[in-house]
Amino acid sequence: SYVLTQPPSVSVAPGKTARITCGGNNIGSKSVHWYQQKPGQAPVLVVYDDSDRPSGIPERFSGSNSGNTATLTISRVEAGDEADYYCQVWDSSSDRVVFGGGTKLTVL
Amino acid sequence: EVQLVESGGGLVKPGGSLRLSCAASEFTFSNYNMNWVRQAPGKGLEWVSSISSSSRYIYYADSVKGRFTISRDNAKNSLYLQMNSLRAEDTAVYYCARDSPYCSSTSCYGFDPWGQGTLVTVSS
Numbered sequence: 001s002y003v004l005t006q007p008p009s010v011s012v013a014p015g016k017t018a019r020i021t022c023g024g025n026n027i028g029s030k031s032v033h034w035y036q037q038k039p040g041q042a043p044v045l046v047v048y049d050d051s052d053r054p055s056g057i058p059e060r061f062s063g064s065n066s067g068n069t070a071t072l073t074i075s076r077v078e079a080g081d082e083a084d085y086y087c088q089v090w091d092s093s094s095d096r097v098v099f100g101g102g103t104k105l106t107v108l
Numbered sequence: 109e110v111q112l113v114e115s116g117g118g119l120v121k122p123g124g125s126l127r128l129s130c131a132a133s134e135f136t137f138s139n140y141n142m143n144w145v146r147q148a149p150g151k152g153l154e155w156v157s158s159i160s161s162s163s164r165y166i167y168y169a170d171s172v173k174g175r176f177t178i179s180r181d182n183a184k185n186s187l188y189l190q191m192n193s194l195r196a197e198d199t200a201v202y203y204c205a206r207d208s209p210y211c212s213s214t215s216c217y218g219f220d221p222w223g224q225g226t227l228v229t230v231s232s
Contacts, residue, residue, distance in 0.1 A: 001170075033208075033218035035153070042203055042224055043145075043153065048210050048217035086153050088218065095167050097143070097155035
């Protein structure tokens with residue numbers, strides 16, 4: 001089965017840039033989506049199809065995907081960005097939705 | 109505002125059954141594929157099942173296949189998850205999620221929005 005690997009945690013100072021990676025075999029050939037989940041809340045889609053933003057999501061959130069790694073980039077990080085972030089793909093070879101294990105973003 | 113409201117969670121003994129419901133409003137329910145995703149306490153997201161808009165296509169995670177059944181009633185704008193032979197490891201918050209409105213000609217990208225979730229606890 002297809003596996004997505006995320007670092008358990010990433011820390012960044014306010015105003016700096018956070019990069020959260022999502023590794024998978026030839027993930028560059030797949031469409032990757034990212035979710036933000038704050039404590040006690042449901043997940044929210046922040047990037048879809050590798051690099052597009054849903055309406056209402058700040059331009060500070062961006063994404064890229066190539067080779068074996070997809071990346072969610074959060075520029076000018078704010079305290080309110082502190083949350084868990086999950087990547088997700090559709091694995092067409094098994095007809096399964098796959099989530100990464102999640103990354104906890106800490107704003108120092 | 110698009111809204112998804114789950115219900116039906118609770119405490120159930122191992123081997124028992126439970127039926128979750130998700131009531132949808134403020135969008136044309138019959139046009140969208142729907143999904144269930146769960147999250148065990150303190151753990152990450154785990155996809156459970158998906159159903160196409162017409163119920164023609166249904167998919168399950170290996171961990172629930174043969175025990176859970178997803179269904180929908182487009183006339184009632186409702187999604188369901190029938191859970192049988194429940195195990196302790198099925199304990200989780202269960203979220204109902206709609207396919208996002210961001211689509212190509214062949215598929216939609218991601219889940220948006222999500223409901224607030226309903227807690228299922230399997231314990232004796």
